[in-house]
Amino acid sequence: MNDKLLKAREYECKKEKTIAEGFRPLFHLTPRCGWMNDPNGFSIYKGKYHLFYQYNPYETVWGPMHWGHVESEDLIDWKYLPAAMAPETDYDKDGCFSGSAIETEDGKHLILYTGVLRKQDENGNFYDVQTQCVAVGDGRDYEKYEMNPVITGDKLPEGAGKIDFRDPKIWKENGKYYLVVGNKTVDGDGQLLQYSSDDGFNWNYDKILIKNNRRFGVMWECPDYFALDGKRVLLTSPQDMLPEGLEFHNGNGTLCIIGSVNDEGDFCEENCQAVDYGIDFYAPQTIRTKDGRQVMIGWLQNWDALAIKREDFPWFGQMSLPREISIKNGRLIQKPIREIKNYYGKRVSRQNVIVTDDCVLSSVEGRCIDMTVNVRPTGSDLSYGKFEIRFADNGKEYSSIEFDPVESVVKIDRKHSGNRRAIVHQRRCKVADNNGEITLRVILDRYSMELFINDGEQVMSMGIFTDIKAEGISFRASGELSMDVVMNELEKKK
Numbered sequence: 118m119n120d121k122l123l124k125a126r127e128y129e130c131k132k133e134k135t136i137a138e139g140f141r142p143l144f145h146l147t148p149r150c151g152w153m154n155d156p157n158g159f160s161i162y163k164g165k166y167h168l169f170y171q172y173n174p175y176e177t178v179w180g181p182m183h184w185g186h187v188e189s190e191d192l193i194d195w196k197y198l199p200a201a202m203a204p205e206t207d208y209d210k211d212g213c214f215s216g217s218a219i220e221t222e223d224g225k226h227l228i229l230y231t232g233v234l235r236k237q238d239e240n241g242n243f244y245d246v247q248t249q250c251v252a253v254g255d256g257r258d259y260e261k262y263e264m265n266p267v268i269t270g271d272k273l274p275e276g277a278g279k280i281d282f283r284d285p286k287i288w289k290e291n292g293k294y295y296l297v298v299g300n301k302t303v304d305g306d307g308q309l310l311q312y313s314s315d316d317g318f319n320w321n322y323d324k325i326l327i328k329n330n331r332r333f334g335v336m337w338e339c340p341d342y343f344a345l346d347g348k349r350v351l352l353t354s355p356q357d358m359l360p361e362g363l364e365f366h367n368g369n370g371t372l373c374i375i376g377s378v379n380d381e382g383d384f385c386e387e388n389c390q391a392v393d394y395g396i397d398f399y400a401p402q403t404i405r406t407k408d409g410r411q412v413m414i415g416w417l418q419n420w421d422a423l424a425i426k427r428e429d430f431p432w433f434g435q436m437s438l439p440r441e442i443s444i445k446n447g448r449l450i451q452k453p454i455r456e457i458k459n460y461y462g463k464r465v466s467r468q469n470v471i472v473t474d475d476c477v478l479s480s481v482e483g484r485c486i487d488m489t490v491n492v493r494p495t496g497s498d499l500s501y502g503k504f505e506i507r508f509a510d511n512g513k514e515y516s517s518i519e520f521d522p523v524e525s526v527v528k529i530d531r532k533h534s535g536n537r538r539a540i541v542h543q544r545r546c547k548v549a550d551n552n553g554e555i556t557l558r559v560i561l562d563r564y565s566m567e568l569f570i571n572d573g574e575q576v577m578s579m580g581i582f583t584d585i586k587a588e589g590i591s592f593r594a595s596g597e598l599s600m601d602v603v604m605n606e607l608e609k610k611k
């Protein structure tokens with residue numbers, strides 16, 4: 118094993134011991150120490166779930182990208198494994214960037230990732246060269262392939278840039294390996310390229326899978342491409358987006374394109390939508406579980422909102438809760454992974470609570486909860502103007518979810534959560550007009566809130582770093598409404 122990886126493994130082992138359990142979320146994965154961004158290599162290997170992540174063990178800022186590594190039996194309780202890769206070779210010494218993994222027929226864990234090498238031109242300007250590389254392992258130790266990189270700039274189609282060429286996602290279909298990878302053209306537009314291989318090591322360029330055509334942002338990062346419910350789904354995370362109504366927001370965003378594959382094997386787009394309508398969600402990856410569920414996990418953070426960070430924390434970056442995804446009426450549906458139910462503790466349930474003003478329900482509080490709130494007008498008319506749930510509330514700081522039944526808009530808000538930076542703290546999302554009825558499922562886990570609206574028709578996520586003792590929850594309405602609340606405390610069983 119090389120020095121850099123050994124050093125990282127020794128460091129993380131020591132550092133981890135200094136981080137008390139209560140300092141982390143209960144269910145949301147955080148880096149073993151230091152910094153985490155994108156989920157990588159989400160896969161099943163020898164019957165266990167494996168997840169890697171973009172990782173700088175040494176500091177809570179982005180830096181030399183390693184691959185951190187965890188495994189799990191149920192996608193909720195993760196166990197840290199030693200760091201899998203460090204940036205050290207002549208093709209990846211400036212970063213082992215994002216990628217994916219798959220179990221091969223002969224029982225190996227095959228990783229495809231992007232190697233980054235910083236170069237300097239004759240004028241002294243730095244530029245990156247990004248190539249696709251392979252590493253092979255046994256679920257713990259990984260060996261970089263001696264013939265790396267396996268896809269370089271000379272396997273690019275005309276007009277493709279060599280600088281932004283990253284994040285390969287591998288899959289197997291009809292006995293062959295394929296990968297889709299992000300690319301920025303020399304004239305500055307995003308596209309995704311497809312390659313294929315018989316063995317996972319020797320790759321041939323197939324085609325441009327899809328072009329952005331200057332619609333959604335610029336470079337498309339971290340693609341994923343899979344069959345689901347009779348459709349073909351493409352996920353990607355565009356940089357530098359412009360807003361479109363309440364569908365897409367400025368900056369780094371997420372994009373889901375639902376379509377089908379024609380007789381020539383080409384992807385035909387049908388519907389485009391955001392994946393997550395909140396503030397913090399990026400670079401999701403999916404797997405197909407043994408029982409046939411497509412499960413997605415994303416980075417519960419956004420590049421444009423890094424200033425949500427608490428300087429006193431020994432870790433930065435967390436993953437979303439894994440979500441079961443499906444397609445209904447041409448749209449993406451997301452639900453919290455059902456295994457979360459195995460972690461339910463005390464349950465509080467109230468039916469037909471009339472809310473007219475400010476309302477607190479006894480025992481409805483906490484920072485690790487899975488709570489579903491059903492709201493409806495009290496009569497046949499729209500009897501209320503606004504509904505609000507406040508949470509992580511200590512009387513001074515709080516965050517909120519607001520529903521405006523007239524506009525059919527849900528807003529999440531962390532403006533008063535205690536953060537002192539002028540970053541985005543609110544986001545709105547247009548939801549189905551159901552005459553004032555709405556279902557809000559809220560999952561709180563110490564430093565995050567994920568909101569599943571109307572059985573997963575839309576999801577809004579955000580990080581909140583309010584003091585952990587802020588546990589208050591209250592409900593408010595202008596006018597009069599009726600609600601049911603079912604709250605399950607979440608706890609880790611020993």
Ligand code: FRU
Pocket residue numbers: 154155171182214215231283284338339399400
């Ligand atoms: C997305 C991303 C990827 C890249 C990685 C680097 O968040 O920019 O495109 O591989 O992060 O850490």
